Amino acid sequence: MDFTLNEEQTMIVDMVRKFVQQEIIPVEKDLDPDADEVDHDTYAKLVEKTKAMGLYGLDTPPEYGGPDISMVTRTLIAIECSQHRAGLYVPCYNAFGGARQAQLFEATDAQKERYLYPMLKGEKKVFFGLSEPSGGSDPARAIQTKAVRDGNNHWVLNGTKLWISGADRADYGLVFARTGGEGRSGVTAFIVETDWPGFNVTRVVHTLRSAKYATEIHIENLRVPHENILGEEGGGFAIANDRLARQRVPYAAECLGVAIRAHEMAVEYSKIRETFGATLSSRQGIQWMLVENEIDLRSARLLVLDAAAKCDSGLPFRTESAIAKLVCAENGFRVVDRSMQIHGGLGVAKDLPLERWFREMRIRRIGEGPSEVQKHVIARDIIGASLR
Amino acid sequence: MSIRLDKPWIEFSKQRVSLLTGHLGVYQLGNPQQEIIYIGVADAQSRFGLRGELEKWLEFNDFTISFFRLEVTMAYKTRHAELIQIFLNDFKRMPLANKHLNVASWGRLSAD
Numbered sequence: 001m002d003f004t005l006n007e008e009q010t011m012i013v014d015m016v017r018k019f020v021q022q023e024i025i026p027v028e029k030d031l032d033p034d035a036d037e038v039d040h041d042t043y044a045k046l047v048e049k050t051k052a053m054g055l056y057g058l059d060t061p062p063e064y065g066g067p068d069i070s071m072v073t074r075t076l077i078a079i080e081c082s083q084h085r086a087g088l089y090v091p092c093y094n095a096f097g098g099a100r101q102a103q104l105f106e107a108t109d110a111q112k113e114r115y116l117y118p119m120l121k122g123e124k125k126v127f128f129g130l131s132e133p134s135g136g137s138d139p140a141r142a143i144q145t146k147a148v149r150d151g152n153n154h155w156v157l158n159g160t161k162l163w164i165s166g167a168d169r170a171d172y173g174l175v176f177a178r179t180g181g182e183g184r185s186g187v188t189a190f191i192v193e194t195d196w197p198g199f200n201v202t203r204v205v206h207t208l209r210s211a212k213y214a215t216e217i218h219i220e221n222l223r224v225p226h227e228n229i230l231g232e233e234g235g236g237f238a239i240a241n242d243r244l245a246r247q248r249v250p251y252a253a254e255c256l257g258v259a260i261r262a263h264e265m266a267v268e269y270s271k272i273r274e275t276f277g278a279t280l281s282s283r284q285g286i287q288w289m290l291v292e293n294e295i296d297l298r299s300a301r302l303l304v305l306d307a308a309a310k311c312d313s314g315l316p317f318r319t320e321s322a323i324a325k326l327v328c329a330e331n332g333f334r335v336v337d338r339s340m341q342i343h344g345g346l347g348v349a350k351d352l353p354l355e356r357w358f359r360e361m362r363i364r365r366i367g368e369g370p371s372e373v374q375k376h377v378i379a380r381d382i383i384g385a386s387l388r
Numbered sequence: 389m390s391i392r393l394d395k396p397w398i399e400f401s402k403q404r405v406s407l408l409t410g411h412l413g414v415y416q417l418g419n420p421q422q423e424i425i426y427i428g429v430a431d432a433q434s435r436f437g438l439r440g441e442l443e444k445w446l447e448f449n450d451f452t453i454s455f456f457r458l459e460v461t462m463a464y465k466t467r468h469a470e471l472i473q474i475f476l477n478d479f480k481r482m483p484l485a486n487k488h489l490n491v492a493s494w495g496r497l498s499a500d
Contacts, residue, residue, distance in 0.1 A: 032431040032432055032433050032465070033432045033433075034431070034432065034464075034465050035465075036465070168473065168495030168496055168497055169493075169494075169495035169496075194496070200498035201495070201496060201497050201498060202497070202498055203391060203497070204391070204466055204467075204469065204470040204473070204497065206461075206463040206466050206467060206470075207463075210462060210463040210464065210465055210466055211465050211466070212466075213463075213466040213469065213470075215497075218498075350432045
């Protein structure tokens with residue numbers, strides 16, 4: 001497959017690369033190494049610039065005001081956007097519009113008025129409540145949060161959600177609960193407002209990712225109006241799954257972006273750092289590490305663009321997105337690790353972004369489906385449905 | 389693990405602060421009644437970590453600080469956010485010396 005960039009893609013990549021180098025990295029110099037946000041005024045200025053570039057609201061469909069770009073272009077942007085210290089989890093400090101709950105585009109007109117449009121305007125914050133203590137990789141089976149119908153107009157929800165980002169600051173969010181029997185068809189998505197009685201964020205979960213945290217939610221006799229079901233009763237799994245497959249592609253591309261920057265830093269450093277009278281770059285041990293980096297990066301780039309192209313073609317791309325996520329996370333982690341090693345003590349210091357990338361890339365091998373789950377998905381598609 | 393910083397209060401004095409390490413982490417300042425009046429963080433921009441941050445309070449402040457307690461952690465940002473949220477849950481306001489922080493931007497945690 002030919003992944004030569006067309007004229008428009010070349011222009012966009014160049015524009016985003018300059019934005020990162022000229023607008024983001026200078027701002028980052030004054031922030032804590034683990035910072036995950038910029039102040040309000042700086043954010044407003046950055047957003048002004050992405051809007052002027054015509055790229056604000058990257059994951060918003062064109063009919064709702066987002067840019068009309070293909071998944072390949074979106075992927076190329078993700079590769080560029082992540083090439084700074086906070087770039088893996090907060091690419092460009094969300095100046096391109098941030099992560100959005102794509103499921104809300106499937107809402108009813110009334111739900112869109114109340115929940116979708118305020119989110120798109122940036123007036124309201126939203127969370128995505130899928131994972132539970134019983135698991136997150138296999139939601140169809142793991143979901144134990146129960147929703148029981150109470151009369152014609154309400155449902156009563158009880159359960160616990162874990163690893164939920166942003167629930168403590170959100171105004172509302174999606175909570176997936178079991179309304180039927182076991183399996184996929186028993187799961188329904190509810191839009192839940194966080195100030196309703198029975199909704200409690202009980203704990204911050206501290207992880208390697210020290211800037212952003214996940215939360216634990218306890219849901220106790222939470223009454224949700226029937227009209228707050230998103231999609232159809234029993235259709236929650238399809239809604240969740242669609243999000244996961246699509247988002248895996250830019251998610252994978254971000255891993256690649258960080259790894260590219262780490263590799264560039266390693267190459268530059270190896271040429272100036274001398275040991276025992278010669279530069280690191282003249283040592284075969286270092287050269288081989290750089291070669292392995294290069295191969296890891298090139299293979300990851302081809303596979304993530306292949307997944308994006310398949311998505312754009314309209315054909316099923318679940319296998320390709322799983323391969324992209326698996327390879328970008330695993331290869332990217334190895335590249336950052338080798339680049340750190342080449343930097344020696346400096347590599348583990350907070351003076352450079354490598355130690356943050358190392359911690360965050362480790363999470364990427366688990367987040368949005370661990371590597372082993374991606375292999376399971378790929379194997380299932382290769383061998384057939386018997387593995388379900 | 390308690391999510392509150394339930395460590396014994398230490399007398400806030402130059403001598404006690406000088407014994408601290410330069411690690412990163414979070415800390416609380418207390419008034420004579422051992423009520424929390426400030427929740428702070430020694431992040432990676434602190435030149436001397438927790439010791440450096442507490443020394444700043446020795447030099448100048450508008451509050452009567454009698455005690456402090458701290459926790460060394462590399463998850464200093466998320467732990468700081470958590471402690472602020474717990475305080476907001478308990479007292480429905482910011483600590484006295486954190487008043488410059490915007491309550492609305494810190495999120496809600498039901499710690500009980």
